[in-house]
Amino acid sequence: MRPADLQDIVDAVRTAGTDTATVEVKSGGGGVGKSLWPTISAFSNTHGGVVILGLDEATGFTPAPGFDARRVLNQMADVARPRSGSEPAGPLTPTPAMSVDQMEVDGASVVVAEVEELPAAEKPCFVTAQGKERGTYMRVGDGDHRLDTYSVFQLSVLTVPSNADREPVMQARIDDLDSSLIARTVARLRASRPRALDGTSSERDVLERVGVVDRDTGVPTLGGLLALGRFPQQFFPQLMISFASYPGGSKDVIVGDERMDDRAVLEGSIPDMIDDAVSVVMRNLRVRRVSKGAGAQDVPEIPIDAIREAIANAVTHRDYSELARGDQVRVELYPDRLEVHSPGGLWGGRDVESIFDGQSRSRNQLLARLLTEVPFADRNETVGENAGSGIPRMLGEMTQNGLPAPRFQSTPASFVTVLDRFGLLNPETREWLDSLGGRQRTTIGDNALALIHHLGSVTVDDLRRQLAIDTTVAQAALTDLVSEGIVRNERGTFELTPEAESGTELTPTQRKIVDALSHGGTMTVHELAESLHTPVSTLRPALRTLVSAGKVHATAPPTSKNRAYRI
Template sequence: MTPPPLPPRESLTVEFKSDRKRLSDSDLVEAVVGLANAEGGELWLGVEDDGTPTGLHAEHRNLGGLGGLIAARTSPSVAVGVTAVEVQGVNVARILVPKGHSEVATTAGVYLRRRLKHDGTPECAAMLPHDRASRAAHFGLADVSAQPVAGATLADLDPLERERLRQSVQQYGGDRVLLELDDEALDGALGLSTRLADGSRVPTLTGLLLVGREQALRELVPTHEFAFQVLAAEAVGFNEFRRFPLLKALDWLETNFRPYNPEREIQVGLFRVPVPRVDLGAFREAVANALVHRDYHRLGAVHVRIDDTGLTISNPGGLVDGVTLANLLTTEPRPRNRALADAMKRVGVVERSGRGVDKIYRGMLRFGRPEPDYRRTDAQNVVLRLATVDADEAFLKLVVAEEGRRGTVLPIDSLIALAALRELKRLTTDELAVHIQREPLQARRTLEALLEAGLVQAHGAARGRSYTLAPGVYQADGDKAAYTRQAGFSALQHEQLVLSYVRQHGSIRRSEVVELCRLTAPQARDLLRRLKEAGRLVQQGERRGAHYTLPSPGEG
């Protein structure tokens, strides 16, 4: 097996440790703990900070006991992988450190974490109590929103905000059972307060965030803050920071957002359909998600920012463990603040199924706009970008008409498929699987269901099968030529295209057939095989060197 290369420099997941003077056991274990409490990574023992390999100390050249030493000196035990590697003529050790699934300490009680400094260089820093609590929440091991807030009393809960909560249940279609409860029963049902060992009740973080007095939030929950900003042509048109309780915050944000969200109407059959700059349902869900799922151990505001090209919503705290950009649509809900999320679901403010991301996708795609963009999300922040480009009215009419025919909304996978076909023109099941974040089998079922509904058209068979929007879809947009270009040509036309190309250029390769006829590689191979068997082309060379020419006058 080829030894792994030495990384060029240190990073969040790479640490170099000199061993010329024999790195102490405690320093070695602390370096492992720092990596385990971040993203895991690799510790290179016998390498200087500048990346120069200088080799292992004589006492470390037998690596057999190093893994056992680290496991015995960490809590919970960290199982590392140790490999001897020769670099530039000297022996060093590569120690693979897994990411811890809880906070890790040395057996001496030292908590450290690896982090990046402001200049992008890494360091190992003390892991303070709030860092440990944040990490536990990240892994779903603790729920700060269900805990009592130190120093808070029931007097810090605002009767006016309780009334707003009840009105929100009615407005958003929440759990109407809540409307029948008195204050104490409501607190218990939503986890707004908790009972201490002495029998007294005190507010939880959920209670303060939902119905707390603004002054109490300022004093007792200093990490809670949100901002609404409007930037136009690089000028600041609106820039306000607030610390309202969450239901008031949502009302305030929506009220200030509406003037910047113009709406027009289009006629679809007998109905007039509103076309806003940003779908209000998607806006509400995205903002509520940011406020509910932010990390309340970290300072920093939830930002709602409008500029010339879109709406950006960001919140402190990266995606929780197990949630990635590649499974946002399909993973089971994993709320960082479970008690707060459950309370907001019962009030009706956020999607009760936990599939709020679907609602955000739907609010973008049904108008023919790009899908939500989470690509700027990192370990510290979740960042969502919603483009405010013009709606595609023809696509919206297609969706509204189909939903009217079905009597229900399109499944999110079907909507994503139609949107992808609208943008990319042609898709295979493997390509769609990436878009819907599911297995190719599910992607095929989605496309075949759309085929049966008459919304898409299939081309080819078996593994080479691809799909385009059906002709009627393009005709509805007044662009019949677009369908002709994207649906491709008949088999006869493909043959004529290839033969014409060979007459002009002398030969053709399979890759050129793929590009010329817009076929998949297997389809191009089958086309060339048919032409060869019919004697209309002659194969020259084999495998990668194969190309095809017209037969000479004496052939065929």
């Protein structure tokens, strides 16, 4: 790390007044204490980070008196050194990948450790004395969060294919499989994969060959039952899809007397569950009439193919191990978005940034292959292609229809796909763009500004992915907005300038917020959402603008759960 980089980090934590998701500062007055081990575990298991020893948070991150940099440097170097097989384990297992150096801040010596994220195959890194199950941490905000048993298990098998879909279901019989679906699937297999069936003389032989039936026991496998079963939930009640439509921006918001607008439990084989889940989502979406040729058609808020891909990915790639069989795939609809929750994090040693590359990696290899051959009940189409095309297709469907790109959130225990219900350039956003006045307007520039207005900030890569444009085009668009004084570049993150945030006139949403707060009360964003019947995601950018313009006062920092607003 260069001295200038260290100074930038120190300046940032001094400004924030606290540690961050990637920076931990400790005084180190008594040397390296045990309290540091969870932090290094968390950085190793999350996205890496920087530990600075020798600055005192209590005095505004100024040099700590009496700090012995040489002693601490030696202690940290011992933590990072490789150990032979005959040596006892160090304080962390496996040994973290980190570099340690002595540097200066304000003329005083400090020790800086740069911790790298461990490769997926080496995770989890845990505090040796606490053991793997109780000593594995991840970084959440500025704190170290100890993982539960299931999350630790998921971190441990990030690159290990699951055998859960191959397990025989001992309570089941072949009669529990759908005979008509079997016949159609076997016919497809004979046409598409004739070599795979060489030497088979009966339908039973085919089912054993492709893993629908376990050869040793003669009973259906879990994957076979899920793909071809009449009613798999007879044996696994929670391996279904639940649907709920909520009236507010989160589950805890109640509008009137309604906690839910609609709910459903979708059961049956995977193809049937997907079809039924898509249908129940569609009946809760608004549609608009669009002219097409000599006629017209109804176009839903979210493209149906994007919804189908999100749900199909969830049920195909979820965790089916015993620890996860008590959890279902959850499809949740809010006024501004659709969320699809799948048990088990992103598998295969990948991160969210890499899943747009079109590679196919399957936690459940047998099930994923079966679902390329098992047709839907009413058509010859199958659930998937097992070719890594699902995410790119979802991206294309959303962006081609003027919607933000799919968003993904991954933890060791779950994977969430978020599809927004509204286009970037909705009437309120267009009104805000018009209020910015005299600038050279372009479609990409307007879309970029709308994204920043909606998300708070973007990087070049965010813009490239969200708008499905080249990196050079995204960079040029953001550079133009910076040169016009509408956007500022904060170390690669682009956000609106205060002047652009404030605009010239209050938008309708801003005006509603000001009116709601004008009686002298204090309200959280969720209270405002309930009072104004407006999604939280619509209120947040409006509140940022009002706070930046000084028209509304926030009672706590943006990261605080207690943040509320008043005039």
